[in-house]
Amino acid sequence: MLPCISRPAALGDPVSINKDLIAASSTPIVLAILAEGDSYGYAIIQRVRELSGGRMEWTDGMLYPVLHRLERHGHIKARWEVAETGRRRKYYRLTPAGRKQLAEERRQWQAVDATLRGIWQSIIAGPSLGLTPFTCPAQGA
């Protein structure tokens, strides 16, 4: 069976994710993308768009202070290289400390996710709250 992906019923609308949530999730997302391989700012942003299906809109520039913070904490390491375009480009690589941090972030987000799932389930049980129940395409109809 396909895993059920919970989505609000009105899937057509772009979900605007609030700033706090974007800020909080930026660390695990950036670390995870760098775990796939070394990358640079523009490519990271593109990957985020791709992964979120365009639902996570990062202001491009805001990525860089995040990268610099992660570097200061030793989670990633930067180096300048000359890209195929001939321009100098700053690449980032995940460090062993960053890998550890990613694992830690992952544990935390899984805990948050599990908690929320539990709550969603119990809300569906009582539809009187007026919330749209989530439907699973695989099981629905």
Place this chain on the structure above:
Amino acid sequence: MSDTHAVLEEQIAQWRTYLQRRQAIHAVDVAELEDHLREQVAGLTEGGLAADEAFLVAVKRMGNLDALSREFAREHSERLWKQLVVAPAEPGAAGAVGRSDLGVAFGVAVLVGIVIKIAILLRLTDGQYVRNASLLVLPMLTGYFAWKRALSGRTVGLLVVAFVAAGVFANAYPFVADGSTEVLTALHLPIALWLAVGIAYAGHRWREVAGRMDFIRFSGELFIYYVLIALGGGVLTGFMAMIFQAIGIDIEPFFEQWMPCLVGGAVIIAAWLVEAKQSVIENMAPVLTRLFTPLVTLVLLAFLATVAWTGRGGAIERDALIAFDGLLLLVLGLLLYALSAREADAPVGIFDRLQLVLLVSALVADAVALAAIAGRISEFGLSPNRVAALGVNVLLLVNLGWSTVLHARFLRGRGTFAALEKWQTDYLPAYAAWAAIVVVVFPVVFGYA
């Protein structure tokens, strides 16, 4: 085709200039952001947009420049630390705030002068005067920052309690005139109270590493500004004395009456200058640090070589402990200053290695001195001065010892620069705590002698 290309280049150049004006965004970051912008433009033109449209979209996606430079400033607070309120909300308001700051600072400086004048008129004894000197200035300095940072009532209350307690401990004990404990109180009270200044200075950021680091920078630059003002003041008074001498008027009594007021008030003015005219000194402090780090290292290495060569290490006088405290303090100052001025993400350079040499040689020199002195203290017993000097030495040794370990780890790429910063800033209250112990406990233990 080449025409639109030229237009695009022009637009990008213009955008780059806007970005370069932001103090928080350095040249390397501009280069990084520009690469991003160009990549974005290229991607969008490939998708069918015209060059100028692509540029507009790319700039829009990059985000509002004010918000962006605020984010950079938050991450790289060392670049913009003068503005605790990171960027002024509207440019028009900045000038007005600057002027009212000056007014308040000047008012507080005059207040300090008046308080000192009252102290002079009260004809305090020398001992009372020396013990209370810090209390004549620091409460007002703290008050200035409490006003500037709009501290919460609770924090202000705590600070008031701290200063009242300081006043009690400085004056309630029956000190023997010219005794050691009286001098120790006079020396240590300002150190303990400097923590209160720091809490007011950093405001709600006191619990953050960056907030305390800002306070360390502030302290160093206040010192530099104060020395500059004092030098200028000295030259001015010299000339003043001479020209009045020329017309047969001796103005020395005037100086005696008013000089202490000026000396105290200048602290407030220097504090205001540090914040208002930041960029002037910002370039000077790192230069001074870089100049003196190699020199101090050389002196220390020469000292150690001489000790090893002549074997005179055992003959160190017990009073020389003070000299070694001073030395370690100097090394700590150089280290803190270099830390606070360093770009956290800069690669390890020769200067960082030199600092490690400085740290290790200072520790070895201190170990030689301590070994020699420990024997003598056990022979001659404890006096308040010796215990105070020993306490400071142990504090400094722990601080610098662990800094050396962290620094070595950082150089070998095993640790982060942030860890070193955190250790240094977390350690600050230890000095204030020790100073408070000297002020509160020593007079009682050593019979106010």
